Amino acid sequence: MNLYIDGRWVAAPDSAPVLDPATEEIIGMVPLAGADHLDQAVAAAVRGGRVWRDTPIADRTRILLTAAGLLTSRADQVARVMTTEQGKPLAEAKGEVLRVAGALRWDAEDARRAYGRIIPSAGDTVLSVRHEPIGPVAAFTPWNFPAGSPMRKIAGALSAGCSIVIKASEETPGTAVEIVRCFADAGLPAGALNLVFGDPATVSRHLIASPDIRLVAFTGSIPVGKLLASQAGAAMKPSLMELGGHAPVIVCADADPASAARAAVAAKFANAGQVCTSPSRFLVHRSVYDGFVAEFLSATAGIVVGNGLDDGVTMGPLANPRRLKAMEEFVADAVSRGATVETGGRRLDRPGFFFAPTVLTGVPGDALIMREEPFGPIAPITAFDDLDEALAIANSLPYGLAAYGFTRSSKTAEKLISGFEAGILSINHCGGSVHEAPSGGVKQSGYGREGGPEGLEAYLITKRVSHLLVD
Known part of the structure; x- marks a missing residue:
């Protein structure tokens, strides 16, 4: 070389x-x-x-x-x-x-x-x-x-x-x-x-x-x-x-929680979460919270972690040991503040920089992972009661790269589109970059x-x- x-x-x-x-x-x-x-x-x-x-x-x-x-x-x-x-x-x-x-x-x-x-x-x-x-x-x-x-x-x-x-x-x-x-x-x-x-x-x-x-x-x-x-x-x-970013995901009361969860899992754990536009803060309306979490956990359970060269693997290792240390710190901080580890939360006991796909629920707003970009395979999920409240939380950080929203109402979709402070916005899916449109x-x-x-x-x-x- x-x-x-x-x-x-x-x-x-x-x-x-x-x-x-x-x-x-x-x-x-x-x-x-x-x-x-x-x-x-x-x-x-x-x-x-x-x-x-x-x-x-x-x-x-x-x-x-x-x-x-x-x-x-x-x-x-x-x-x-x-x-x-x-x-x-x-x-x-x-x-x-x-x-x-x-x-x-x-x-x-x-x-x-x-x-x-x-x-x-x-x-x-x-x-x-x-x-x-x-x-x-x-x-x-x-x-x-x-x-x-x-x-x-x-x-x-x-x-x-x-x-x-x-x-x-x-x-x-x-x-x-x-x-x-x-x-x-x-x-x-x-x-x-x-x-x-x-x-x-x-x-x-x-x-x-x-x-x-x-x-x-x-x-x-x-x-x-x-x-x-x-x-x-x-x-x-x-x-x-x-x-960098810290992309919020707002799942509204009228969204289909199951389809939203499946789309979110696919995007969250792509490249082991090491994506600047990765969905990384999940704000879910309380009325669909339980259904969203259940489907999110079910989809996460289907992720196969291993060497990316092996057949059937859907999530590889983190790229370096720095990310492993950061993941452990995020989880420990969230748990100390009352969050629950629903799955994962640990380094895998094998050679390589592997960290289990992790889902945290009941994550308070003052947890480190709700304030800093995790850049790894951790999904923090919390409930909200009012859409204005959720948008305020989504926009409360100094980041504004990507944001995601799920709703079956065109009126609500327009409120999300005008309300999110982000340069890249996806509604009812977790879209990636495309050649013909700008990202930033x-x-x-x-x-x-x-x-x-x-x-x-x-x-x-x-x-x-x-x-x-x-x-």
Whole structure:
């Protein structure tokens, strides 16, 4: 495994181990970039960015679609790499690979529609608005979606005509390497895409400070996002921030509690709950509370926990031991405040970072898990009596990424839609991201959008041109 800089795979003298979270065994070594590697990557992005920007849009689209085709054809191979280093079940991993290939196709085609406009003006003047690539991008992505998070940045930047230096997670480097191979094999010009790994704080500080970097894109925690945004702001650079959430689920009195519970379980325990949009606070009307909890427990009992490479497994391990410790702390705190562990609540007695799917009931509002994003397989459920009360609880935190509501009333649905403070909202299902529509948060969950036509906007500048015609 190597860094990818200026169209070449480059070795680094320093490295760190990569673990299989299902076995705790070392499966490889990730190279760690030094300052010289980072400078080389930025210089390559400047040179390669000029070439890529000036490449005709039809040729850019062809190369990106070729890369998407290669990724699709290699989906089984890439999924196995992802499962081995991140832990999610193989079917989930392959689904992620295929989705990001689709996202790349969508962005590549949508870039052909980044239209400007001609504005009526004086007869001797042509007044126009044009959209142009912002320039070299520095991007930073986490470990929970080893294909999805990097591809959102890569696809957006390259489709808009920008070059990019991306620092993917050191815990899941293999997937990013496989993705970059697809672009290299598709004929992407050298320097347009550069992949580095390294100490997160050192790499981000170095890249953001570079005067040649024009945009900072980040997916990750709120504290780190605030730090990177402040560094970008100090250099007067725009940034795109997709940060954490703590998604509320409101199950109204007129909802079908059984179908709501089944949908919620499928979404809650996907990727072992390690999803920033994961439903993570369940507010259920008292009249349907018992039925919801019973069906939720029944569906949870059907989850098969194990090595993601094994047949039949539907939930893999947590990605690292840090998450195990956090889960134990959440459960202990909730129980100390009066919550009941209906199922799970413990680490599994086996090698690997496994934590049982956990359901807590009677969780008070002051419990840590009701205030902080768990990012793991714990579902806290509590009852409410009034919808306004539930919305107040849902909106009481400084997060605003995703929210979910269940009701059979169109009037109530509209109240939820207007009442939730969130950038992503699903009614009567727990929908995920789609290529053609934007995703992003409000409040401390970040700003900017990825996906849809809005997803390209961050990577473009708007230039007003007033052209006085002369003989």
